[in-house]
Amino acid sequence: MGSTIPTVNFDWISFSTECVSLTEFGFFYGMSKPKPSPQFLSIPASPSIDKVGVEERCARFQTRSIKNDAKMQGLKMVLNMIDLTTLEGKDTPGKVRQMCYKAQHLHDSYPGLPTVAAVCVYPSMVGIARKELKDSIVKIASVSTAFPSGQAPMSVKLEDTRFAVSEGADEIDMVISRGKFLAGEHNFVFDEIAAIKEACGKARLKVILETGELSTLDNVRRASDIAIHAGADFIKTSTGKIQPAATMQVTYTMLMAIRDHYDRTGIMIGMKPAGGISTSKLALHNLVMVKEVLGEKWLSNEWFRFGASSLANDVLMQIMKTETGLYQSPEYFSMD
Amino acid sequence: MAKKTTNKSNEKGWEYAPSLESTGHIELKESYDLFIDGKWVKPSSGKYFETINPANEKVLAKVAHANEEDVDRAVKAARKAYDTVWSKMAPSERAKYIFRIARLMQERARELAVIETLDAGKSIRESRDIDVPLACNHFFYYAGWADKLDYAFPTRKVESLGVAGQIIPWNFPLLMAAWKIAPALAAGNTVVLKPAETTPLTALKLAEIIELSGLPAGVVNIVTGFGDTGAAIVAHPDVDKVAFTGSTAVGKHIQRAIAGTDKKVTLELGGKSANIIFEDAPIDQAVEGIVNGIFFNQGHVCCAGSRLFVQESVAELVVRKLKQRMDSLYVGDPLDKNTDIGAINSKEQLEVINKYIKIGIEEGAEMYQPSCEIPSKGYFCKPTLFSNVAQSNLIAQEEIFGPVLTIQTFRTVDEVIQKANNSPFGLAAGVWTDKGSRIFNLTTKLRAGVVWANTYNKFDPASPFGGYKESGFGREGGLHGLRAYVKLK
Numbered sequence: 001m002g003s004t005i006p007t008v009n010f011d012w013i014s015f016s017t018e019c020v021s022l023t024e025f026g027f028f029y030g031m032s033k034p035k036p037s038p039q040f041l042s043i044p045a046s047p048s049i050d051k052v053g054v055e056e057r058c059a060r061f062q063t064r065s066i067k068n069d070a071k072m073q074g075l076k077m078v079l080n081m082i083d084l085t086t087l088e089g090k091d092t093p094g095k096v097r098q099m100c101y102k103a104q105h106l107h108d109s110y111p112g113l114p115t116v117a118a119v120c121v122y123p124s125m126v127g128i129a130r131k132e133l134k135d136s137i138v139k140i141a142s143v144s145t146a147f148p149s150g151q152a153p154m155s156v157k158l159e160d161t162r163f164a165v166s167e168g169a170d171e172i173d174m175v176i177s178r179g180k181f182l183a184g185e186h187n188f189v190f191d192e193i194a195a196i197k198e199a200c201g202k203a204r205l206k207v208i209l210e211t212g213e214l215s216t217l218d219n220v221r222r223a224s225d226i227a228i229h230a231g232a233d234f235i236k237t238s239t240g241k242i243q244p245a246a247t248m249q250v251t252y253t254m255l256m257a258i259r260d261h262y263d264r265t266g267i268m269i270g271m272k273p274a275g276g277i278s279t280s281k282l283a284l285h286n287l288v289m290v291k292e293v294l295g296e297k298w299l300s301n302e303w304f305r306f307g308a309s310s311l312a313n314d315v316l317m318q319i320m321k322t323e324t325g326l327y328q329s330p331e332y333f334s335m336d
Numbered sequence: 337m338a339k340k341t342t343n344k345s346n347e348k349g350w351e352y353a354p355s356l357e358s359t360g361h362i363e364l365k366e367s368y369d370l371f372i373d374g375k376w377v378k379p380s381s382g383k384y385f386e387t388i389n390p391a392n393e394k395v396l397a398k399v400a401h402a403n404e405e406d407v408d409r410a411v412k413a414a415r416k417a418y419d420t421v422w423s424k425m426a427p428s429e430r431a432k433y434i435f436r437i438a439r440l441m442q443e444r445a446r447e448l449a450v451i452e453t454l455d456a457g458k459s460i461r462e463s464r465d466i467d468v469p470l471a472c473n474h475f476f477y478y479a480g481w482a483d484k485l486d487y488a489f490p491t492r493k494v495e496s497l498g499v500a501g502q503i504i505p506w507n508f509p510l511l512m513a514a515w516k517i518a519p520a521l522a523a524g525n526t527v528v529l530k531p532a533e534t535t536p537l538t539a540l541k542l543a544e545i546i547e548l549s550g551l552p553a554g555v556v557n558i559v560t561g562f563g564d565t566g567a568a569i570v571a572h573p574d575v576d577k578v579a580f581t582g583s584t585a586v587g588k589h590i591q592r593a594i595a596g597t598d599k600k601v602t603l604e605l606g607g608k609s610a611n612i613i614f615e616d617a618p619i620d621q622a623v624e625g626i627v628n629g630i631f632f633n634q635g636h637v638c639c640a641g642s643r644l645f646v647q648e649s650v651a652e653l654v655v656r657k658l659k660q661r662m663d664s665l666y667v668g669d670p671l672d673k674n675t676d677i678g679a680i681n682s683k684e685q686l687e688v689i690n691k692y693i694k695i696g697i698e699e700g701a702e703m704y705q706p707s708c709e710i711p712s713k714g715y716f717c718k719p720t721l722f723s724n725v726a727q728s729n730l731i732a733q734e735e736i737f738g739p740v741l742t743i744q745t746f747r748t749v750d751e752v753i754q755k756a757n758n759s760p761f762g763l764a765a766g767v768w769t770d771k772g773s774r775i776f777n778l779t780t781k782l783r784a785g786v787v788w789a790n791t792y793n794k795f796d797p798a799s800p801f802g803g804y805k806e807s808g809f810g811r812e813g814g815l816h817g818l819r820a821y822v823k824l825k
Contacts, residue, residue: 047618047619047620048616048617048618048770049618049620049621050618050621050790052621052790052791053618053620053621053622053624053625053790053791054621056624057620057621057624063461063465063673064352064673064674065352065355065673065674066352066353066355067353067355068353069353070350070351070352070353071353073350074350077350256620263656287350291350292664296349296350299350
């Protein structure tokens with residue numbers, strides 16, 4: 001392995017050299033690690049994150065008061081940003097078909113509601129969902145790369161992805177190899193994402209960091225930067241299988257990575273918090289955060305999604321409450 | 337099948353609807369008298385002045401203007417209460433009264449917050465989440481000390497001072513009253529307190545609470561008025577202790593006035609505090625800290641981080657992010673829960689701020705203000721940033737006491753220490769770095785009473801606050817704050 005370090009394009013923070021450890025580059029005495037791709041080396045160093053400061057900032061988003069028209073508009077936006085999800089071992093064609101119907105008919109007794117953004121299923125269910133949704137505006141997202149653990153060989157992950165795309169998935173939600181990331185093999189994670197991106201073809205790629213396993217916000221930020229530079233169209237917090245999932249602190253940290261990338265390159269990256277957002281209030285706080293960190297350009301389902309299964313009904317309940325002044329029983333909302 | 341028209345619900349943008357805190361639950365009298373010896377008494381001059389809402393210039397109430405004679409009555413009442421009741425009372429009994437005041441304040445927190453916002457112009461978010469809870473906590477904290485003074489100062493005999501004359505500013509009206517009254521009472525002193533002329537209402541509401549608490553008559557007296565009222569308190573021969581928070585100019589007057597007497601004094605004066613950002617700082621959180629440091633309470637904060645020092649290597653990045661963050665601040669009706677920056681406290685203060693903004697422009701500094709709308713009525717000022725500033729610029733030397741930040745760059749640690757200390761003030765400083773050792777290096781070398789690390793404008797009743805140099809002397813808060821109200825033998 002070379003004695004000359006390739007030129008690194010640190011165009012952002014000049015102190016970055018001291019922040020990128022040699023192990024990251026794979027130059028460690030006598031050890032041979034896979035050679036990082038040249039693109040990996042152009043990722044700027046990630047800024048450090050102060051957890052206390054992030055918590056304070058997130059608390060401020062929650063003091064914004066969303067009422068009246070702003071609330072109604074916000075709730076409809078939330079509905080329209082949901083990736084209605086079922087990811088269980090016991091998923092069946094029947095379950096997926098029913099969810100696909102619900103995705104397009106959230107609450108037909110109250111006309112004028114938007115549909116959700118997408119349904120999110122396992123690769124084996126993509127074909128069923130495609131048959132059900134046909135050419136609906138509701139997209140089909142499929143998890144892949146040996147979701148949720150990602151503990152499978154690269155060839156399997158690629159095949160998993162290609163299969164989902166060939167079955168008709170519009171979007172692929174991949175998981176990163178958290179084990180490799182925590183072992184310091186960031187270049188491996190980068191290359192893996194880049195390879196899956198290629199396998200996606202026209203499908204948009206969401207990269208799941210599984211932040212609940214990354215343990216620090218510094219790691220969340222670094223993983224976000226790697227995913228963005230490796231070709232992610234979206235970055236996503238969690239699989240929903242690990243707690244904590246999409247906390248506001250984690251989502252905020254990822255939004256800042258998107259913001260910095262946009263400021264540097266002008267390229268927009270999408271964001272998808274998933275797992276744990278089950279109430280309208282929390283969803284609206286997330287929208288406040290997107291609006292204030294990234295701007296209104298991101299407030300559409302092209303750039304922001306909620307990965308959730310139970311959020312939709314809570315939002316519907318809030319919409320009906322705002323409309324009628326009364327809370328209706330949960331039994332009035334379908335449970336698909 | 338869903339309609340295939342559009343799958344986007346955000347074509348018109350998303351604005352927060354106004355969300356005004358209601359004022360229906362507050363009780364304000366048309367006019368307020370002086371609270372002396374447990375009673376509401378008319379000023380001997382018969383004069384009243386108006387206090388207005390700086391956000392809409394409407395009159396809120398008329399308030400008595402106390403003269404020398406009224407101050408004399410108040411001091412006499414405080415002396416009598418000190419001699420006959422308060423200094424003789426068992427400390428644990430004193431504590432009960434202070435606890436009771438704290439609890440009553442908590443119960444009326446919402447009313448106090450709304451009145452504070454109406455009278456001072458500060459945003460309801462701040463008065464609700466910061467001013468009022470902190471004020472309550474100061475009473476709770478010092479109530480706890482009242483019967484533990486011997487433990488506060490081990491091996492010493494602790495005695496109270498007597499009558500404390502206290503003069504407080506308009507930037508944190510209720511909180512400053514709490515900072516002053518709570519430790520004084522806990523240590524066994526009685527009080528004559530004068531709130532600022534533009535913001536007397538929450539101190540008068542506090543007087544109502546004190547009345548309700550059954551505190552013995554004369555232990556706390558509240559006299560409202562202008563500078564002459566304050567001067568009468570300072571000059572009164574039977575006042576044992578003067579505690580003042582306000583401008584350095586008035587602080588110097590007080591120093592002169594009490595020269596040659598045996599009055600004890602603590603002064604908490606102006607500041608021009610340095611907020612220092614190193615290149616290895618958590619940049620986004622530092623930006624938040626800068627905003628919180630200078631735009632908190634419209635910049636009407638004596639310890640505001642008004643001089644920003646950024647290491648040159650990250651200066652461009654920090655300034656860009658700072659401007660972005662400033663663009664997301666809401667300036668407007670202080671009663672709106674979404675308002676970040678409320679109204680400037682008074683017309684006079686707005687003129688001072690505008691004068692300095694003009695000076696800054698004339699000095700050739702580069703100004704940035706977000707393009708937000710500000711209300712046409714009332715006193716408002718956009719958050720303002722001056723970059724390209726030198727140490728020799730007036731705007732980097734003098735206290736502006738408004739939402740105006742100056743930005744200077746630096747290269748090395750030694751340079752920034754020298755520049756930060758190069759000021760007649762020395763109240764506070766902020767240091768932002770990922771390196772623990774650097775924090776300790778700076779905290780020992782910065783000549784400032786408070787140094788925050790990776791945060792700014794954090795207050796707690798248990799932690800002392802106060803300045804070096806022309807920022808005053810004596811400490812408030814914590815054990816140190818108690819020391820200012822006792823004689824140790």
